Amino acid sequence: MRVIISSLLSVAAIILCQSCNGPASPAMATSNAKPDVLASHTDSTTSPATDFFQYANGGWFKKNPIPSDETSYGIGELVQRELSEKLRQINEEMEKKAATSGVEQQVGDFWHSAMDSAGIEGMGVKPLQPELDRINALKSAEEVMLQAAHMHAFGIGAFFEEGVSQDAKNSEMEAYYMNQGGLGMPNRDYYLKTDARTVGIRTAYLKHIAKTFILCGVDSVQAEKKATEVLKFETALAKASRKLEDLREPYKNYNKIAIINLNSIAPKTNWTLCLQTIGVKNLDSVIVGQPEFYTTLDKLVNTTPLPVLKDYLSFHLVNSLSEYLSTAFFNESFGFYRKTLRGQEQPRPRWRRALEYEHSAMGEAVGKLFVKEYFSQNAKKRYETLVVNVKNAYKTRMQQLTWMSSETKQKAINKLESITYKVGYPEHWRDYSSLKIDRGPLVLNMIRASQWFNNYQLNKLGKPVNRTEWDMTPQTYNAYYNPSNNEIVLPAAMMSVPGYKDEELDDALVYGYTAASTVGHEITHGFDDEGRKYDEKGNLHNWWVPQDSVEFVKRAQVLVKQFNGIIPIDTMHINGEATLGENLADLGGVLIGLDAFKQTDTYKKREKISGLTPLQRFFLGYSLGWLLEQRPERLANQLLVDVHSPAKYRVNGIFPNIPDFYTAFSIKPTDKMYIPDSMRVHLW
Numbered sequence: 180m181r182v183i184i185s186s187l188l189s190v191a192a193i194i195l196c197q198s199c200n201g202p203a204s205p206a207m208a209t210s211n212a213k214p215d216v217l218a219s220h221t222d223s224t225t226s227p228a229t230d231f232f233q234y235a236n237g238g239w240f241k242k243n244p245i246p247s248d249e250t251s252y253g254i255g256e257l258v259q260r261e262l263s264e265k266l267r268q269i270n271e272e273m274e275k276k277a278a279t280s281g282v283e284q285q286v287g288d289f290w291h292s293a294m295d296s297a298g299i300e301g302m303g304v305k306p307l308q309p310e311l312d313r314i315n316a317l318k319s320a321e322e323v324m325l326q327a328a329h330m331h332a333f334g335i336g337a338f339f340e341e342g343v344s345q346d347a348k349n350s351e352m353e354a355y356y357m358n359q360g361g362l363g364m365p366n367r368d369y370y371l372k373t374d375a376r377t378v379g380i381r382t383a384y385l386k387h388i389a390k391t392f393i394l395c396g397v398d399s400v401q402a403e404k405k406a407t408e409v410l411k412f413e414t415a416l417a418k419a420s421r422k423l424e425d426l427r428e429p430y431k432n433y434n435k436i437a438i439i440n441l442n443s444i445a446p447k448t449n450w451t452l453c454l455q456t457i458g459v460k461n462l463d464s465v466i467v468g469q470p471e472f473y474t475t476l477d478k479l480v481n482t483t484p485l486p487v488l489k490d491y492l493s494f495h496l497v498n499s500l501s502e503y504l505s506t507a508f509f510n511e512s513f514g515f516y517r518k519t520l521r522g523q524e525q526p527r528p529r530w531r532r533a534l535e536y537e538h539s540a541m542g543e544a545v546g547k548l549f550v551k552e553y554f555s556q557n558a559k560k561r562y563e564t565l566v567v568n569v570k571n572a573y574k575t576r577m578q579q580l581t582w583m584s585s586e587t588k589q590k591a592i593n594k595l596e597s598i599t600y601k602v603g604y605p606e607h608w609r610d611y612s613s614l615k616i617d618r619g620p621l622v623l624n625m626i627r628a629s630q631w632f633n634n635y636q637l638n639k640l641g642k643p644v645n646r647t648e649w650d651m652t653p654q655t656y657n658a659y660y661n662p663s664n665n666e667i668v669l670p671a672a673m674m675s676v677p678g679y680k681d682e683e684l685d686d687a688l689v690y691g692y693t694a695a696s697t698v699g700h701e702i703t704h705g706f707d708d709e710g711r712k713y714d715e716k717g718n719l720h721n722w723w724v725p726q727d728s729v730e731f732v733k734r735a736q737v738l739v740k741q742f743n744g745i746i747p748i749d750t751m752h753i754n755g756e757a758t759l760g761e762n763l764a765d766l767g768g769v770l771i772g773l774d775a776f777k778q779t780d781t782y783k784k785r786e787k788i789s790g791l792t793p794l795q796r797f798f799l800g801y802s803l804g805w806l807l808e809q810r811p812e813r814l815a816n817q818l819l820v821d822v823h824s825p826a827k828y829r830v831n832g833i834f835p836n837i838p839d840f841y842t843a844f845s846i847k848p849t850d851k852m853y854i855p856d857s858m859r860v861h862l863w
């Protein structure tokens with residue numbers, strides 16, 4: 180998935196996996212004679228020339244329907260399931276051990292509080308009553324904003340979003356970002372689109388708000404009135420919010436404003452006091468992503484009746500924390516956010532949810548307990564070498580580009596050579612010693628963990644950037660590129676294939692699965708439509724000769740058009756503009772991963788494995804990274820909120836642009852997977 184960007188705006192996502200010694204997964208059987216993972220997944224009834232994604236993965240899909248407690252199922256879920264078994268053991272041991280200090284105490288006590296279903300049931304909403312009382316006592320719009328700020332300090336994103344991240348124009352410094360937010364549904368589209376699916380979701384959301392009030396003790400007539408007003412308020416925020424594709428323009432979403440001048444965009448809000456309440460210090464300016472959003476928010480908060488604002492805050496408080504409360508609250512939250520929005524039929528068992536909560540509360544602490552046994556030094560070396568090989572391949576390819584001037588080319592190569600990489604797990608681990616975890620209510624542990632993280636982030640302000648930090652845990656099936664550090668980060672879990680040890684994976688598979696879909700993908704993010712706007716030091720700064728920029732945009736536009744033409748469900752198209760960065764990274768990843776693969780002995784020897792040539796195995800290895808089936812609800816959700824294209828099109832939408840794909844599988848002009856050369860993307 181390969182994803183990411185640490186700024187608050189551009190969050191991408193993604194994935195891949197890694198091998199461990201856990202129980203064999205049901206999907207990828209192991210035995211003394213293990214089947215070839217690639218050949219055993221293929222669907223012999225589908226031609227690679229018709230639908231490559233189905234050909235590569237369809238055999239596996241037929242044997243592995245989506246379980247009722249998943250919204251999608253594929254390689255990422257398999258990796259997570261394998262990991263979960265290991266993590267569960269560690270947690271259970273720690274709970275029994277009942278250490279009185281250190282990370283073992285925190286892990287053991289957290290597990291106890293998360294698994295204590297009887298205790299959670301008995302408390303109902305009581306742990307949140309002090310906060311609900313505070314909201315109830317508010318007397319003015321100013322107090323409402325201060326309460327929202329107070330809630331931000333423990334992770335409730337009422338009215339807006341904010342956080343600490345490297346300054347996009349000065350990567351040496353940490354900055355404080357303020358962005359649009361405050362919605363209970365995933366983004367503006369859910370409030371404004373008029374297709375039947377979205378209208379249905381909106382109706383369900385209205386009921387969900389009302390039901391949440393009823394669970395808090397409000398009668399049903401009042402609850403419906405409150406819900407209608409809360410939805411109306413959020414719809415006004417949604418209208419003032421930018422579209423997904425417009426959030427990917429880094430210059431337009433960077434507006435540095437002195438704190439004392441914030442009243443120029445939001446005259447009635449006392450931002451100095453609000454920021455103090457959140458805990459912002461050592462700072463005289465902030466970066467506002469969408470100033471017009473704050474202008475509207477300011478107006479709305481000062482014209483909306485006080486009871487509606489209080490209802491909005493109460494709902495967001497309870498709604499954000501419902502899954503840690505008693506069954507009635509959990510079920511209500513599950514019903515809307517998991518079932519209606521994403522199609523999940525059943526909740527996961529409590530122990531798996533406990534692991535998710537723990538990951539969100541103190542993931543690195545848990546990661547540290549098991550990672551060294553999980554990711555061998557040999558594997559670390561293998562993937563570090565892979566990164567070097569992929570970088571070299573990209574350099575050669577850049578040198579040969581005919582459309583780019585030598586001036587831009589030199590700067591691009593300079594940036595490429597400056598890309599640093601982190602593989603496996605952090606050298607320095609986060610110190611959680613000041614986080615208080617006990618065996619009391621789960622929801623209070625979660626609130627304290629959010630407060631801890633808020634303080635941890637805010638403490639960075641005014642200090643030099645710590646470039647050794649990781650924004651993902653080693654047990655995360657994902658990876659990212661951080662433009663501010665000009666670095667790629669590859670967590671250990673991402674390289675694994677469940678049921679197989681790393682040394683059992685041939686180079687053809689690994690170059691497709693990891694070098695192309697992850698390493699090449701992340702490196703290309705440094706040169707996608709957004710990443711190319713940052714220089715080798717990680718600063719937003721235009722280093723392109725103007726004509727080369729024009730040429731880049733023209734060539735990238737071909738990919739926008741290709742993806743705009745894809746309709747995965749109902750009448751919903753892929754958003755070619757919003758997904759451009761990820762699609763470019765996929766395209767670049769395959770091209771440079773393949774170039775790097777061509778330098779290996781495996782490629783040169785041309786020996787077949789399970790009847791497949793090295794080149795065929797490369798393309799199948801890449802497709803293994805996108806082994807994923809989704810429920811229709813989840814697919815529709817992804818099309819509205821995600822800057823990544825659905826898995827199928829990360830394969831079928833990309834390969835027709837790769838010349839070697841045609842030769843590897845003898846694709847002919849009359850085949851579905853064929854597009855004429857004149858319509859292919861010629862960028863990297």
Ligand SMILES: [Zn+2]
Pocket residue numbers: 180181182183191192193700701704761764
């Ligand atoms: Zn990505």
